[in-house]
Amino acid sequence: xxxxxxxxxxxxxxxxxxxxxxxxxxxxxxxxxxxxxxxxxxxxxxxxxxxxxxxxxxxxxxxxxxxxxxxxxxxxxxxxxxxxxxxxxxxxxxxxxxxxxxxxxxxxxxxxxxxxxxxxxxxxxxxxxxxxxxxxxxxxxxxxxxxxxxxxxxxxxxxxxxxxxxxxxxxxxxxxxxxxxxxxxxxxxxxxxxxxxxxxxxxxxxxxxxxxxxxxxxxxxxxxxxxxxxxxxxxxxxxxxxxxxxxxxxxxxxxxxx
Numbered sequence: 001x002x003x004x005x006x007x008x009x010x011x012x013x014x015x016x017x018x019x020x021x022x023x024x025x026x027x028x029x030x031x032x033x034x035x036x037x038x039x040x041x042x043x044x045x046x047x048x049x050x051x052x053x054x055x056x057x058x059x060x061x062x063x064x065x066x067x068x069x070x071x072x073x074x075x076x077x078x079x080x081x082x083x084x085x086x087x088x089x090x091x092x093x094x095x096x097x098x099x100x101x102x103x104x105x106x107x108x109x110x111x112x113x114x115x116x117x118x119x120x121x122x123x124x125x126x127x128x129x130x131x132x133x134x135x136x137x138x139x140x141x142x143x144x145x146x147x148x149x150x151x152x153x154x155x156x157x158x159x160x161x162x163x164x165x166x167x168x169x170x171x172x173x174x175x176x177x178x179x180x181x182x183x184x185x186x187x188x189x190x191x192x193x194x195x196x197x198x199x200x201x202x203x204x205x206x207x208x209x210x211x212x213x214x215x216x217x218x219x220x221x222x223x224x225x226x227x228x229x230x231x232x233x234x235x236x237x238x239x240x241x242x243x244x245x246x247x248x249x250x251x252x253x254x255x256x257x258x
Contacts, residue, residue: 005061012031074188084202085202
């Protein structure tokens with residue numbers, strides 16, 4: 001079985017996150033960049049299955065800037081078989097539509113039986129990428145799973161709902177996304193880090209995938225204006241001088257809270 005895991009480089013969750021006022025894009029120099037934790041959990045699901053099923057091939061796929069190779073290699077150090085890194089300057093600021101098309105093209109080129117990804121990234125938090133990729137690949141998708149069982153013919157799992165849990169199933173090939181309820185990812189050990197240096201690592205451009213970013217300019221999101229968030233204004237303080245109730249009621253009416 002061939003399992004593709006989508007991973008993403010994001011600004012450190014515990015670091016500063018800022019937008020560039022010139023480009024409207026995330027300022028990746030404002031903090032360290034790391035593999036998104038939800039992507040690591042998705043990789044852990046694939047690696048756990050591979051540990052129990054010899055012959056399983058796990059490929060990490062990431063669309064990231066050229067300087068992100070070291071971050072992507074962490075997936076190899078964790079135990080993935082190989083990695084595919086899509087790096088092209090034309091992808092700077094790519095919206096969800098273009099990103100989905102690029103990832104789907106890379107997955108189709110690599111070949112797959114199952115695609116596993118996180119439900120949403122910690123930077124963009126779009127939450128639609130798994131469904132978009134599945135639509136472009138023309139395969140079933142099961143999203144936001146809290147548990148996952150993989151068999152040679154299909155997958156089964158559970159999704160949390162407001163009313164309880166929902167049992168879902170899909171035949172292979174398929175795309176699934178998992179939530180943070182899945183187990184924590186393993187840490188790369190020294191042996192894995194050294195082995196990662198010799199594992200296949202392919203870097204692809206848009207030309208390799210047969211995609212012209214200019215052809216998708218009509219569908220790309222454009223930032224029209226951006227500014228820093230204004231400082232938070234102080235609240236209204238009401239001092240009780242016998243008329244606090246009237247002042248409070250007046251404040252609620254003025255702010256349409258009643």
